[in-house]
Amino acid sequence: MHADRRGLQTATRPLACRTGAPFSLTKSDAAVTISNPSLADKAAEAAARATPDGVVVRVRALSDRAIAWLFIAPTIVLLLAINIFPLFWAIYLSFTNFRANRPNAEVKNVGLGNYSRVLNDPDIWASMQTTAHFVFWTILLQTVIGFALAYLIDRKFRGHAFWTTLILIPMMLSPAVVGNFWRFLYEPQIGLFAYAVSFLTGIPTSDIQMLGSVNLAPWAIIIVDTWMWTPYVMLICLAGLRSIPDYIYEAAEVDRASNWRQFWSITVPMALPFIMLAVLFRGIENFKMFDMVNLLTGGGPGSTTEVASITLKRDAFEAWATGRSSAFAIVLFVAVFGLANIYVKALNRVKQR
Amino acid sequence: MSPAKTTTVNTAHSVVEPSSRSKRIAATLVIVYALVTMLPLVWIFLTSIKSPPDSISYPPKILFTPSIEGYCNLFTTRTRQTPEYIASLPAPDGVCDAVTRQRNMVIAGPSNFLPRFTNSLIIAFGSTFLAVGLGTLAAYGFSRFKVPLADDLLFFILSTRMMPPIAVAIPIYLMYRQLGLSDTALGMMLLYTAVNVSLAVWLLKGFIDEIPREYEEAAMIDGYSRLQAFRKVVLPQATTGIAATAIFCLIFAWNEYAFASLLTSGSAQTAPPFIPTIIGEGGQDWPAVAAGTTIFLVPILVFTILLRKQLLRGITFGAVRK
Numbered sequence: 001m002h003a004d005r006r007g008l009q010t011a012t013r014p015l016a017c018r019t020g021a022p023f024s025l026t027k028s029d030a031a032v033t034i035s036n037p038s039l040a041d042k043a044a045e046a047a048a049r050a051t052p053d054g055v056v057v058r059v060r061a062l063s064d065r066a067i068a069w070l071f072i073a074p075t076i077v078l079l080l081a082i083n084i085f086p087l088f089w090a091i092y093l094s095f096t097n098f099r100a101n102r103p104n105a106e107v108k109n110v111g112l113g114n115y116s117r118v119l120n121d122p123d124i125w126a127s128m129q130t131t132a133h134f135v136f137w138t139i140l141l142q143t144v145i146g147f148a149l150a151y152l153i154d155r156k157f158r159g160h161a162f163w164t165t166l167i168l169i170p171m172m173l174s175p176a177v178v179g180n181f182w183r184f185l186y187e188p189q190i191g192l193f194a195y196a197v198s199f200l201t202g203i204p205t206s207d208i209q210m211l212g213s214v215n216l217a218p219w220a221i222i223i224v225d226t227w228m229w230t231p232y233v234m235l236i237c238l239a240g241l242r243s244i245p246d247y248i249y250e251a252a253e254v255d256r257a258s259n260w261r262q263f264w265s266i267t268v269p270m271a272l273p274f275i276m277l278a279v280l281f282r283g284i285e286n287f288k289m290f291d292m293v294n295l296l297t298g299g300g301p302g303s304t305t306e307v308a309s310i311t312l313k314r315d316a317f318e319a320w321a322t323g324r325s326s327a328f329a330i331v332l333f334v335a336v337f338g339l340a341n342i343y344v345k346a347l348n349r350v351k352q353r
Numbered sequence: 354m355s356p357a358k359t360t361t362v363n364t365a366h367s368v369v370e371p372s373s374r375s376k377r378i379a380a381t382l383v384i385v386y387a388l389v390t391m392l393p394l395v396w397i398f399l400t401s402i403k404s405p406p407d408s409i410s411y412p413p414k415i416l417f418t419p420s421i422e423g424y425c426n427l428f429t430t431r432t433r434q435t436p437e438y439i440a441s442l443p444a445p446d447g448v449c450d451a452v453t454r455q456r457n458m459v460i461a462g463p464s465n466f467l468p469r470f471t472n473s474l475i476i477a478f479g480s481t482f483l484a485v486g487l488g489t490l491a492a493y494g495f496s497r498f499k500v501p502l503a504d505d506l507l508f509f510i511l512s513t514r515m516m517p518p519i520a521v522a523i524p525i526y527l528m529y530r531q532l533g534l535s536d537t538a539l540g541m542m543l544l545y546t547a548v549n550v551s552l553a554v555w556l557l558k559g560f561i562d563e564i565p566r567e568y569e570e571a572a573m574i575d576g577y578s579r580l581q582a583f584r585k586v587v588l589p590q591a592t593t594g595i596a597a598t599a600i601f602c603l604i605f606a607w608n609e610y611a612f613a614s615l616l617t618s619g620s621a622q623t624a625p626p627f628i629p630t631i632i633g634e635g636g637q638d639w640p641a642v643a644a645g646t647t648i649f650l651v652p653i654l655v656f657t658i659l660l661r662k663q664l665l666r667g668i669t670f671g672a673v674r675k
Binding site: 068071086100153155158163170192294316 | 371375376377379380382383384386387390391392393394396397400408409410411412413487488490491493494495497498500506509512513515516517518519520521522523524525526527528543544546547550551554579580604607608609610611614615624625626628629637639642643646649650653654656657658661664665
């Protein structure tokens with residue numbers, strides 16, 4: 001377990017932080033990035049010891065230790081109050097029959113009852129299936145289109161920076177506000193989407209009920225999510241492509257490797273860790289997707305687009321089954337966490353290759 | 354361009370420089386994608402300057418007379434009156450008044466859009482300021498001092514972001530109800546700060562790790578205290594990183610919907626849960642919704658274009674390791 005956590009940390013790290021400066025190498029970095037962890041640690045310790053604590057200590061100056069806690073404490077207190085405490089409260093609630101709309105009713109401990117109800121509820125399994133369908137197709141489309149775009153942009157044609165900026169815009173916008181507007185675009189009679197599709201394919205607009213039809217609604221949310229988040233995958237893929245040193249291609253050119261061969265033997269394998277990282281982030285995000293789907297379809301028609309978060313919201317804030325929905329929330333968290341961990345193991349194996 | 358010339362261009366560059374033909378194909382495809390992807394956004398803007406009948410005509414109108422009605426409807430509430438009553442009124446006061454009267458209505462008062470938009474501004478900027486401030490301090494602490502269990506702490510902080518927002522909202526909802534923080538700007542600010550601070554610490558620690566320790570050490574040997582060295586040496590060096598982090602926090606807080614829709618309903622409601630509720634007579638008032646959406650999106654558009662370098666650096670931060 002411990003190793004897994006370390007692994008996940010390293011995998012998420014490249015996106016968040018630069019590694020490489022010796023004093024920044026923590027143990028977890030060392031596990032993957034450098035071969036001699038103890039050396040890095042010693043260097044870090046030596047650097048810390050070399051810090052002249054009190055070479056010129058002023059009267060009012062605080063000790064390093066005090067400063068460290070002074071700097072870190074406010075963040076920790078805030079996180080304890082608003083992240084950690086509620087999490088434990090949710091765990092506690094998941095073992096009770098508490099209902100938020102009846103705060104004065106007697107709270108009974110129901111043991112694992114909520115969990116067994118959640119795991120045996122066919123509606124919840126249906127919503128998990130809907131979520132899986134959504135996550136699978138969005139990731140597939142975004143990865144294929146995103147990588148293709150990154151590959152094309154990496155041709156560095158004139159003006160590529162400008163067009164890249166334009167492409168990025170959708171991912172900066174509010175999924176809720178833009179998702180809401182897509183309802184208008186999807187209107188079968190007056191919407192631009194139906195009109196454009198019917199113009200291109202000849203299908204009458206009345207048949208293009210993107211949000212009203214049971215068959216099309218799941219695709220309606222996939223299209224909007226792909227429109228919004230393909231740029232994100234593209235950016236990470238672009239970073240991956242740019243990390244491939246030129247000399248590898250030059251060597252391949254000298255060996256007269258065809259473009260096709262270069263693409264499959266150099267480009268794809270070397271960009272793969274980045275692609276996998278993009279998939280991880282999009283996977284986690286889409287697993288918890290709520291805002292865009294809530295505004296586009298609200299889970300409908302029927303429950304065809306009811307992803308897990310929507311079921312959770314209905315349980316918690318419409319049915320007010322606080323205890324049971326807390327159990328469902330914990331199950332979801334454990335599922336994301338578990339899947340992410342397994343995935344990161346695979347990612348690390350690819351990285352080491 | 355003649356073939357001979359192309360060859361010289363190719364040899365002048367490195368071997369891996371793509372040929373001009375492949376560049377042209379790539380440019381065409383990327384530009385087509387960019388234009389298609391911009392269409393929904395262009396349509397939002399066009400709808401915002403259409404009159405309501407134009408906005409719902411079939412086929413969708415591309416050429417139309419621009420109208421300010423959407424923006425008028427966004428900022429006002431209106432009541433229907435008889436034509437006789439409207440004829441008896443004094444001359445209209447301003448453009449919006451005139452536009453409204455043409456529809457046999459009179460302006461009854463301001464709508465809730467402006468207060469909701471102001472809430473968005475206060476909560477987004479307030480929480481960004483707090484998150485970046487706290488995050489910078491904590492990141493410096495984690496970067497420069499040996500903090501017991503630092504790795505586990507950092508990991509735990511980050512893993513809370515894997516929770517679905519609705520799952521977090523259940524206990525927060527109960528807690529805020531107890532503390533009287535439900536539907537207050539302060540409550541939302543604290544919540545967004547807590548969500549953002551984990552990312553801020555994570556990003557900023559990377560930026561601060563990059564600043565050589567020697568700078569501070571030199572400053573401290575010259576007589577600076579640790580705090581002075583932090584303020585006068587580290588902070589100026591970290592400005593770019595702090596700016597990049599601030600943009601991310603701001604975008605998150607500005608766009609957030611799930612918490613806002615569950616935890617605010619009235620006085621502290623932000624724009625994202627408000628905009629979808631703008632309705633006219635007989636359904637959604639699309640020009641007004643589009644107007645609200647446009648006003649709401651413009652700040653982010655400007656940010657994206659002006660600060661694209663920092664944004665890119667933040668998103669792909671450190672992913673490029675040479």
